[in-house]
Amino acid sequence: MAKAIMIQGAGSNVGKSLVVAGLARAFAARGLRVAPFKPQNMSNNAAVTVDGGEIGRAQALQARAAGRDPVVDMNPVLLKPETDTGAQVIVQGQRFATLRARDYGQQKASLMPKVLQSYHRLAAGADLVLVEGAGSPAEINLRAGDIANMGFAEAADVPVVLLGDIDRGGVIAQLVGTHAVLPLEDRARIKGFAVNKFRGDPTLFAEGMDAIAARTGWAPLGVLPHFAQAWKLPAEDVMDIRSRPGGALKIAVPRLNRIANFDDLDPLNAEPGVSVEIVPPGRALPGDAALVLIPGSKSTIADLADFRAQGWDVDLFAHVRRGGHVLGLCGGYQMLGREIADPEGLEGPPDRTRGLGLLDVTTVMRPEKRLSLTRARDRASGEPVEGYEIHLGDTTGPDGARAWLEIDGRPEGAESADGRVRGCYLHGLFAADGFRARYLDRLGGTAGQAPYEAGLDATLDALAAHLDDALDLDRLLELAAPVC
Incomplete structure (x- = not known):
């Protein structure tokens, strides 16, 4: 018993x-x-x-x-x-x-x-x-x-x-x-x-x-x-995530009001050559970041409005003009597109709002939530990735033709024409050691940490x-x- x-x-x-x-x-x-x-x-x-x-x-x-x-x-x-x-x-x-x-x-x-x-x-x-x-x-x-x-x-x-x-x-x-x-x-x-x-x-x-x-x-x-x-262990509460000074490669993460599934940051935090800076409301996105990572959100349209209210959109556009990279995950991916529509009011009052416009895609919220443990492949390197999908909404548009991931033979994600702005729905992708090393190399950094999953255990x-x-x-x- x-x-x-x-x-x-x-x-x-x-x-x-x-x-x-x-x-x-x-x-x-x-x-x-x-x-x-x-x-x-x-x-x-x-x-x-x-x-x-x-x-x-x-x-x-x-x-x-x-x-x-x-x-x-x-x-x-x-x-x-x-x-x-x-x-x-x-x-x-x-x-x-x-x-x-x-x-x-x-x-x-x-x-x-x-x-x-x-x-x-x-x-x-x-x-x-x-x-x-x-x-x-x-x-x-x-x-x-x-x-x-x-x-x-x-x-x-x-x-x-x-x-x-x-x-x-x-x-x-x-x-x-x-x-x-x-x-x-x-x-x-x-x-x-x-x-x-x-x-x-x-x-x-x-x-x-x-x-x-x-x-x-x-x-x-x-x-x-x-x-x-x-x-080193995944945090449950947003107030437990902290900036971790480390190496020369800086990744800036705006702390959205309804940030969700931020365990994406844990493998990056574990890298000694990387500094992850969590940017709180009221502070500008740092000008010396190699990557601005926009995380998931439980209320995408509301968080996008708050993103603009903080002036982070202006900071982000300046970052892109300087040649910086941008990655949007799940809700962050939706924000990077041209438009987000929530006709049924799934995340609040029915609404349609202009996105940040850094990716030529649009999102329509749907009542069916996608919940899936997912195996994917990075198209550029062939590196395998395991993660999960947990989202409302379908995202489509021309930049989806440059999808950078593949899941069961279908394309996933979108990329700008210059390759510096990317988005996808897959959480957990940085836990894959090979993919993480290739991605950080692309940003000008190096990956030297022991295997992430083994480190968790x-x-x-x-x-x-x-x-x-x-x-x-x-x-x-x-x-x-x-x-x-």
């Missing part, structure tokens, strides 16, 4: 996703069949699954850590924000609806049967289910109808370990304060706690751990030092060892309860 334990956080971004990934690799190394599970996630960084749906990118990383293929049951509810007050709701891998936050709050409890269905299907093929919460259970104003934290833990009868983040300060208040505000039945469901992101000698926090244990009655499971290699191994050294994993396993 499978057992389960749930890792909840004393706040958002305390490191739950990374810790679950490390636990998945550590327990899988002990011979356990481990399955990651997050009842509800909110992220525009999604992954395509082997069963034809989409889940949060963090759950795909956790699946990799566990040695499993990602499937939709690992994240049955995914919220993909499209505006400040609304999101596309993905249920068991497929688009369910687009709802305002208030409307979703009224409907989320009705999704619990689907959540439990996915949970039990996963548990049927596992020895251990590692459940990740979302945000914090201390948000007691969201407790009614909750499916992400204590609502799920209660419905599935799963014990909880609470994770605090000492890096942001006040970790004793985080954990003891959570204990104070929770109702008694939720408080009792928490069996242990751990402290994450400690910098320095963890033994210096021994008295702090004792103070938390004395005030809560929860078992202390350890103090986890800051994991310096965390940047080495980092997950290091993370597992990091957790094994710092946390009482035997005690954590004892706290897990049988799935019922």
